[in-house]
Amino acid sequence: MHIVILGCGRVGSTLAHTLEDMGHTVAVIDRDPEAFRRLRPGTAGAAVEGLGHDRDVLVKAGIEDASAFAAVSSGDNSNIIAARVALETFGVRHVVARIYDPRRAQVYQRLGIPTVGTVHWTAETVLRRLVPGSDGLDLGPLWRDPSGTLAMTEAPLPHGWYGKRVEQLESALPLRVAYLVRGGELVLPRGDETLDAGDVLHVLARVGDLESVQERLSGEES
Known part of the structure; x- marks a missing residue:
């Protein structure tokens, strides 16, 4: 299965390595070429510099053959726009977006875009344990x-x-x-x-x- 990931921070790079270890192919998009230093040598060959909602960038990353797309950059707007393009333009079956603002996360969940509301989820998880x-x-x-x-x-x-x-x-x-x-x-x-x-x-x-x-x-x- 081919999976495209937007964002090469700690979450994105960890996802990429884990998915590769599971036998999947990945492409990682980030507008900062320095971010790709987090990738191990083999994975770095699948790095694509650019904006995650740019169609040409997505095509270069293999979105047309992708079974899944994860938007895990540090920007809510970038994540949700890219997720919508992947879902609505390219018809990717499995799409998820990381969202920091819990109010936005609820809105996009209702639009059919699964989200991980980072701040809300983390706070709730910590409180449940405390x-x-x-x-x-x-x-x-x-x-x-x-x-x-x-x-x-x-x-x-x-x-x-x-x-x-x-x-x-x-x-x-x-x-x-x-x-x-x-x-x-x-x-x-x-x-x-x-x-x-x-x-x-x-x-x-x-x-x-x-x-x-x-x-x-x-x-x-x-």
């Missing part, structure tokens, strides 16, 4: 789909559900269990999987049902 369970923090959405219909939320298993099955939880609440974290390991549970003390649930629910799901999961009654 004050788990404080003011329902662990129940905040971890992910929303681009249409804004579904969200994934995290919650410790309430005491009232110890020893019960996943299918019972899914029947009682408008949710689906995506996975569990149990003893530091990920578990993809079947419906007959028994829920244990200490399990951390990662569940999918419709955004409209999220508040009631959070309230039920934060309570003790099953």
